[in-house]
Amino acid sequence: MIFKWFNAEQGSAVERFAKRDRLNPLELLPWILAIAAYYVFPSYLPLGSQILLTILFAISLDLALGYAGIITLGHAAFFGVGAYSAGLYALHVTGEPLSGLVVAAIAAGILGLLSGLVILRTTGLTLIMLTLAVLLIVQEFANRARPITGGADGLNGIAMLPIFGVFRFDLFGHTAYWYCLSVLFVMWIFGLLLVRSPFGRSLTGVRENITRMHSIGAPVRRRLVTIYTISAAMAGVAGALLAQTSQFVGLATLGFERSGEIVIMLVLGGIGRIYGAIVGVVIFMIAQDSFARANPAFWSFWVGLLLVLIVLFARGGALGIADNLVALLRGRKK
Amino acid sequence: MDAFLSAFVSILFHGLAYAMILYVISVGLSVTMGLMGFVNLAHGVFAMLGGYVMTTLMNRYGIPFGFALLAAFIAVALFSIVLERLLYSRLYRAGELEQVLFSIGIIFMSVALVRYTWGALPQRMVVPEMLRGSLDFGFRSFPTYRTFLIIVSFGVIAALWLGIERTNFGAQVRAAVDNRRMAESLGINTSKLFTLTFALGSGLAAFGGGMGADILAINPQYAQDYLIYFLMVVSVGGLGSIRGPFVAALLLGIGDTACRYLVPEFGAFFLFAAMMGILLWRPMGLFGKA
Amino acid sequence: MKFAKFAAIALAATILPFASAMAQTIKIGFITSYTGQNASVGVMMDKTVKLWMKEHEKDLPAGVKVEILTRDDTGPNPETAKRLATELVTRDKVDFLAGVIWTPNAAAIAPIAAEAKTPFVIMNAGTSAIIPSGGAPYTVRVSFTLWQSSLPLGQWAAKNNLKKVYSLVSDFGPGIDAETAFKKGFTDGGGNLVEAVRMPLATQDFAPFMQKAKDAKPDAVFVFIPAGVQATGVMKAYSDLGLAKEGIKLIGPGDITTDEELPNMGDVALGAITMFHYSAAATRPANQAFLKMWQRDYGANDWPAFEAAATWDGMMAIFDTIKAQGGKVNGEKSYSLLKGWKTDNSPRGPIMIDPENGDIIQNEYLRRVEKVNGVLGNVEIETFQTAVKDPWKLLNPKK
16 A cells, blocks of 8 residues: 555656646545544544644645745734634624634635735744734734623633534534534645645745746735735634634634644644645644643643754654655665 | 823833833844844743842842842853854754744743743742832832832943944944854854854843843743743844844833823733834834845 | 554543443542643642642542542633533543633633533632522532622722722723722712723733822722732732832732732731631631641641632532532532532631522621731731622622
8 A cells, every 4th residue: 555655656757747736545544534533532522623623724824834935923813813703703693603604714814815915025024023913913902802802701602503503513522523524624625726726836936936936927925915815714714613613712712822833733744735734733732632631831841842853853844754754765665 | 280290200110111121131132133144032031041040049049139130141141152052053044934933942942941940930039128119209209129220221231332332342243243244254253253142142131031020020931921022122123233122122111111001901902003013114123224 | 453453442432431430439620720820829729629638538438539630721711721621521521620710711611511510619710700690500609709809898998988099900800890899889888989990911010000000199009910929019019119108008809918929028018908708817716727737738838828718618518519429429419419508617717609599608807917926917807797698699680
């Protein structure tokens, strides 16, 4: 089985080029595992839903950071806005979940578009600071607009209606798990189509050599703003999933820690390759669930050490290491 | 009118004390970022360590305040040389993302190590007897310690500015910030210069962190909690500048205090909006090189 | 191979709960903050649980064991608290949920308790509305509400010649409760609340706020902040800015002179007037016994504060519930036993859980900070009111 996969990568360059957009059977593996996990670990479903929606958040970040090279520490702004809009929509309009996702995507997308238009003119530290500024402004608004957002007490009392009027959200998280998995699947397909489209390819061009993209006349800023908006909307959907499945929204959805952690998870898996988001989030959150429980204080030490090691020795993250190993094995075979 | 004046004086005084701490902590960050182009989010770790060294020496070993503060400066400066040589220097040529991640990693590790060593609670800063209470200036009274803090900071800042302007070392730093290649071809050992500047900046941060323990409480999350404030001072002030961050620190310190005093219901909302406005208007900061 | 491993894990996951049920182990999910803002309070509550277990584990019916599962909610972080509570009831199948320092966290957990039919014993969080007037299913509170202390304090202030008072509270549930309750008691009695400022919850430097209070020249400043290190920060600002010298008094619920921090505050705290339900300096025998045990285990310079007293009483209530059911607990039965539970043997005097809504009923004491044997303590001057029900529920019967 593994050998077959190796061989698929070989062959003539033209063949490989033609095949690169085709779905590799291996790409179905995460979904099979996700479905299997439902039956194998029934008491871990709330954690499972958290992992699934965090993967969606990481994929959204990968579009901006991995594919377009926009370094942001403020992505939680969109996650949080999505969560709050879904929460407020459920509280004041209707508890119907699917329309809530749309509302969250629109709200986060609008913030992404508006902020993207002004901040994506800058680069480097200034851009990092501006992404942070957007996050802080939204956070401070949520903190102080107590009559709307509940301030530090958060939005409580969100009641969700059953999905399609049939599937009720239960305490054990059965419905939430399938719900998150389905939404993630749809978004994943969308993400794959996007990055494998000419538009997606041109983003990589922007990331790798912005001067050349300018000189061949590509509308660089428009592309950046577009992907930033899409990424924001997707992060908003992830936030909405959290609001709907936990039926609570608090300031932590807008926390700097959430912003930082999602970058870490993505880097851990490997950026700019969609699957890095899946691998990184799964490793990080399962490790956190098992180690942080025993010793929450020391958990951050290992995360920090891992980050430093990745930066110094393994910039491709887990999948990068896997690539290298594969290359090494193949080299030996020849 | 009287109420207005007293509010004005109150805001100015507390804002100034806050600004001084922010500046003394952040100025090193500005210089090292300007010199090496290193996005070091972990600068606050040095300020935090300074605070811990100082409070430990004072509370556990009964060493007087002044000596403890000096010891914090020296200890953290030496420690930072080790870090710079071992780790930071490997990443000077790396991309921003790598530097950001690396320094976040350093912050995370520091949180855990500090909590392991000193516990989760904020450190108590016992101000020396003679600096407690308030000083009566006739027209009104001010807290003694904060008055002391403002005066000492001004002394440190004056020494720093004179040093950068007048000494040979200062001239080398300025040359390297302006044009590193040219400075190198003139025979300046920039690698050594980096290390020394890094150590001086970290030592100053430790000094500021120790002295400001009364305002910015020393706890394991310190580097994370105040990160945004240090970064704001540097990015609004302008990378590589010595004076820019001073202006930025004044704006931030006084602005933040004014917000809390006048419009507590808005929190720091205006402050962050102002930062965004300034950075959009001048992306390289108020005094940064374009 | 892989499948075999999965199967083994799955099998273990199904069998384990049964195995533990046979040994009659009763699980208490204890959620508090070991890290973040006010980690000191979490540590104190944890120490109380350990002390209780050490002293009273032997009182359980034969063959019954109690297991405490501790979880860290990392501060005012309701999402984490909610996730932890969900995991405790779904994955660990606990019989009781307990602890919780922060109001937002408790409010997020209460619906989980109701849905899982697992009794939830709040040991600190003091916002009235966590438990509405009709009660919150499966949630009881053994700690306090801010209304219980701040309303009588307002009445006292109005009667005791404090004409102008300036209010400073943390901007979240309990702070707003404290402000509203004090204002009601104070202005109904003819007092003038000159200004009411709400400070961000994460405030560490109180000087700008305190300076503004001083500039307003009131007779007293009413303060509420979450007890713990912030209390020392408030006292420091009050001292450094010289409010005492201008004759401006410091008053508030007991959080501002919390017992464990009081020795660190210095003499400036002398004379601060507070209204509260517990003081480590109280002379009643139950408290003296509690204090003796505490200082025997944790040192003579370590003081239990109201969070410790509430945790102690909460453990007592849970143990009484377990004993009353002979060790075979059932969520529904436990909840009905908890409602109406009472004791005369609490360190804070006689207490009772309101059978109507599950909230605490207790005495309120007027206290002043004085030196007792050279140590600062909250000396109880008088029992201001007895058997106080949560006034908010009496004023808002429909909420």
